[in-house]
Amino acid sequence: MATIVQAQPTSAAILRRRKFIRKGIASTLKYLILSLTASMFIIPFIWLLITSLKVTDQxxxxxPIWIPNPIAWVNYTNALLSPAFPFLNLMKNxxxxxxxxxxxxxxxxxxxxxGFSRIRFQxxxxxxxxxxxxxxxxxxVTLIPTYVLFKTIGWVGSYAPLVVPSFFGAAFxxxxLRQFMITVPYELTDAALVDGANHFDILWRIMIPLVKPAFLVIxxxxxxxxxxxxxxxxxxLSDQKMYPLVMGLSAFxxxxxxxxxxxMAASLATCFPLIVLFFIAQRYFIEGITLTGLKGV
Amino acid sequence: MTVVQAISKITMPRLSRQARDNLTGYLFVLPWILSLLVFTAYPMIASIYFSMTRYNVLNPPQWIGLANFNEMFRVDPLYWTSVSNTAYYVFFAVPLGLAFGLVLALLLNQNVKGIGFFRTVFYLPGLVPAVASTLLWMLLLNPQLGLVNQLLGVLGIGKLGWLGSPTWSKPGLILMSLWGGTGGTMLIFLAGLKEIPQSLIEAAMMDGANAWQRFWVITIPMISTTIFFNLVMGIIGSFQVFASAYVAAGNGAGPLNTLLMYMLLLYRNAFRYFNMGYAAAMALVLFVVLVILTLVMVRFSRNWVHFEDANR
Incomplete structure (x- = not known):
């Protein structure tokens, strides 16, 4: 009796198996597409690394040669120590x-x-x-007049036009930060005010620790x-001694x-520190991109 | 009562609570007010003035009315070249970037194993500076022995000229932008997809909606704000493409000026020929076009974008 049942599976079982097979095909297809696209994204990186380790005629x-032979580490010393790409100085800048x-x-x-989140000013x-x-x-639209402004006050040719504006805030x-700060309950800050804390204390001791993730994202x-x-x-910037890495790379x-x-050795050296930082703080990078998308408009 | 408090009570007139809040409030936001005035309001107004002058930074600006705009629209052939190059770039780079980003996000959103790995791989190119990634792609797109052409050769497609050919230079640039930009778009879409309530999808499945129907009836409307945001930001960003074109054209403008993007022409006029008035006029026109485009998109988006509620 049992064998007969097994030999003639119910229609429900057939459906289940079909569904299983369909799911299997779908998932295989999914991974195939993902792996194919992933390799399209990763191969340029690998090629960057491989080329940076090749001798010139390879x-x-x-x-194409995929495994450099010999491995030419000398490209790195040649590039990073050459006066045309003074790596340490560029990195310092x-x-x-x-x-x-x-x-x-x-x-x-x-x-x-x-100020926007805690103080009720008119x-x-x-x-x-x-x-x-x-x-x-x-x-x-602000590019040209801003340049003219900095030119007039004699700041062109220095880092001042690039750095000073950052001390006056950026809209986004x-x-x-304001969106995160308004979620902090008023009871918390009001209690501190009553206890005689000033606004700087509250910002430094209460707000910043509470909105630390947003801080790190920024x-x-x-x-x-x-x-x-x-x-x-x-x-x-006009003086090559003041160039940052990307400018040095372009000049090189x-x-x-x-x-x-x-x-390629110089290119890899230019983006390497940022990639390391990405792996350390990946969470904040991804949150940053995501927040830029969702909190906008 | 401490001595200091006592003194301050005598010397300072008592301010009402509102006055005190006004004072502290404006002190806190003071840097930003200065920034708005000096780095936003002044340049916006000044750019209208500069656009109507001939100005080389060394000599005082000279009023010439609308001559810069006349030169731009009627005389300078390079202006329209740059407009059509940029339009071509935006027309392909933005929709392709959105489509690829969405497809990757949809695939990753389906309980994929190793999602972290794939996410990192797709996003990593976004970290590479435009200068470095353009150099890398110049190597990959080498017309004779670049990896891309060798791959196309395997597939039976002939060698393409890429950045050296008037026909293929812009597709080459678009390819670079897809490699560098798709990951970021995908992350934003992925976050949008995660916000869709699971109950909604389950309810639709109960009602017998298949994957295709669920995609059009639930997924797309639920992430329409995300699509809209990516679209607007993509258009604004792509119209201002600069670094990749600058490096790929190697101090020039590409074969037959085909890589002469709007910002590249603007940069040349401003900082190579010191034709500040003309550059300011170019910037103003681009600004107005982008603002109009954004407003038009906002207007039309009311038909298809489903905003959840006003105070997000």
Whole structure:
């Protein structure tokens, strides 16, 4: 009896098995597409690494060489120690540019966001509406007059035009921090006020610890933007000794009629610190991108 | 009562609570008010003035009325070249980026194992500075022995000229933008997809809706704000594409000026020829076009974007 039942499975069982097979096909297809796309994204990276380790006559070959032989570590010493790409100096400039603007944007955005979220001053809502409206505004229109302004006061050729504005706040960062700060209960800050704390104490001891994740998101996003900023330094800096990494890389390319293996070594060195930071603070990078998307409009 | 408090009570007139709040409030937001005035309001007004002058930074600006706009629209052939190049770039890069980003996000949203790995892989190119990624792609897109052409050769497609060819230079640039930008778009979509209540999807499944129907009836309307946001930001960003075109064109404008993007022409006029008035006029026109485009999109979006509620 039992064998007969097994030999003739019920229609429900057939359906279940079909569904199982269909699910199997769907999931295989899903992973196939994902892996295929993932390899399209990752192969350029691998090629960057491989090329940076090749001797010159292995860079362009038919068929392509996937395993450099010998492994030419010398490309890195050649590129990073060459006077055309003074890596340590470029790195020092980048770190200065990145850290000073990050400090500026964190301090100023915290102060302004606190004012918008905790103090009921007249005209606050109007000012906040103005802030929101500048958030989506294309920055292009301010480029020329801002340059003229900095030229007039003699700041062009220095880092001042690139760094000083960050100490006066940025619309999006203010908005983001304010959104987090208004979620902090008033009881908490009012109690501190009654106990005689001033607003700076409250900002520093209560608010900032409570909105730390938002703070880190802003910091990490600023590091990323400024690390990769090309147009700002291109417009405002003229002395090669002051160049940040991306500018140094661009200059390296134009001066040396493209020595690909060294150029790739220099490119990798330019983005390597940021990639390391990404793996350390991945959560904040991803949150940052996501918040930019969801908290906008 | 301490001495200090006692003194301050005598010397300072007592302020009402509102006056005190006004004072502290404005002190806290003071940096931002200055920034709005100096780095936003002044430049916006000044750019209208500069656009009607001839100005090389060294000599004082000279009023020439609408001559810059006349030059731009009627005389300078490079202006329209840059407009059509940029339009081409935006027209392909933005929709393709949105579509790829959405597809990847949909795939990753289905309880995939190793989602963290895939997410990292797709996002990683977004960390590479435009200068470095453009150099990398110049290597990959080498017309003779680049990896991309060798791959196309395996697939039986002939070698393409890419950045050296007038026909293929812009597709090359778009390819670069997809590699670098899709990951970020995907992350935003993924966050939007995670916000869709599971109960809604289950209810639709109970009613017998298949995956295709669920996608069009639930997923798309539920993430319409995200799509809209990505669209607006994508258009604003792509119209201002600069670094990749600057590097790929190697101090030039690409074969037959095909990589001469709007911002590249603007940059040249401003900082190579010091033709500030003309550059300011170009910037103003782009600004007005982008604002109009954004407003039009907001207007039309009311038909298809489903905002959840006003105070998000």
């Amino acid at each position: 860079v362009f070959t038919d068929p 980048t770190l200065f540019y990145v850290l000073s603007t990050t400090l500026g944007t964190l301090v100023s955005s915290a102060l302004v966001a606190y 005209g606050r809502d109007f000012l906040f509406a103005v802030t929101l409206s500048t958030m989506m505004m294309p920055g292009i 960062n203010i908005f983001l 910091g990490v996003m600023n590091v990323m933007w400024v690390w990769n900023d090309f147009m700002g330094p291109l417009i405002y 390319q134009t001066q040396h009629s493209i020595i690909w293996n060294q150029l």
